[in-house]
Amino acid sequence: MNRFLMLSALLAAATAADAQPTAGEPGRGFEVERYAVALRPDLATTAVSGVETIVVRGTSDAVTRLAFSPNALHISEATVDGAPVASQSGDDAIVFVLPHVLRKGDEAELRFRFAGTPARGVTAVANGIYSSYFACDWMVCLQDSPGDKADLTLDLFLPAGVESVAVGRAGPKVALPGDLVRHRWRSRQPYSPYLYAFAAGPFARRSVESVAGELVYLDGTGTGADLTALFAQAPAIAGFLADKAGMPFPDRRYAQLLVPGSEAQEAASFSLIGNTELDAERDDPSSAWIVAHEMAHQWWGNLVTCATWRDFWLNEGMATFMVAAWEEHGSGEAAYRQELDIARRKVARARELGYDKPLAWAGKYPSLGVRRAIQYSKGALFLADLRQSLGDAAFWNGVRTYTRRHAGETVTSKDFQNAMEEASGRDLSLMFAEWVYGAPVASDE
Known part of the structure; x- marks a missing residue:
């Protein structure tokens, strides 16, 4: 990811993500089933406008409003199930007041217009634009709720001759009056909103099969x-x-x-x-x-996603380890060892600062570098240690089991532990306690 942008956001929200929700906290009392956005991005200014529909499902019996992550967009003409509703935008949330109480298990459809220039996350480039990480600045969504995966349909209304890329697969382009073309992108499985993105411009394009x-x-x-x-x-x-x-x-x-x-x-x-x-x-x-x-x-991160930021090592530690494994495959064991040595040096620097924390630690870090040292580098070192302990056959079978079993889902460290124990036929509680949890974990957790 764009490490500094993303991790600064995570650092600010690290503890809150795992705390009990407070009144007005984005995502409280509901989960999102799907987003549909009809977006008109201005390629010259990065301003956006459009219409968004969000289908939510209640997770408690007393939901009276829907709160989403704050952004700089102006919201207007909001309705819930066709009835007009009030909206409020503040520093902590965008809030829509429901016309009726949403009960647990019930669905509601929120629809509204939006317009404005995103405060972050949209960048101009070579007569085009791209978005990065902060999806909830150019649309309304839940930025810090990785466990709330949802389907996305994104319609981009763009000038003729422009290429686009976004989430999922593209449908046929539709020519419209005014020299516009609609590009429809639709996810094939639910994704966490922090992974929503798009780009548009006169991009040169190549494709190959793999x-x-x-x-x-x-x-x-x-x-x-x-x-x-x-x-x-x-x-x-x-x-x-x-x-x-x-x-x-x-x-x-x-x-x-x-x-x-x-x-x-x-x-x-x-x-x-x-x-x-x-x-x-x-x-x-x-x-x-x-x-x-x-x-x-x-x-590892998109298809199988950490349920909360405390298990972010499942995303980043796995990706970092996979780089080392690829280098071993392509260049030999020395390249693998070199990559792990780099990780060890980063963890050693964090240890000198007193922050050799368990991988699933939910506390605050003193810097982005220290956080990366634990969740990226120490995560990779744990996977390498696990591989050495279990042997290649059991280790890679466990990775495949974990990935296929939880495809399209969100996971915790325990889900990964279960897959590795199943593949190896071993009780890995002590190893996971040492590296991941920092304390013994009961077998029924």
């Missing part, structure tokens, strides 16, 4: 980049990761959008790859660190 599905390369730099050369290792990486996951790309298609700068972030169905990140790897072309890491998230 054993995991179609690979699409897009150039958002406007420099005429040699996409085939830059992403030369992508088909082999895709095959390796699909084998370890035990399944192809979640959408049988995966796009990589080359953009200026140091962007490195996964979204559902595609990733943003900064050209300076690729430039940094030219001295060691065998690594393809960014390509492998972001691609790994299509399975």
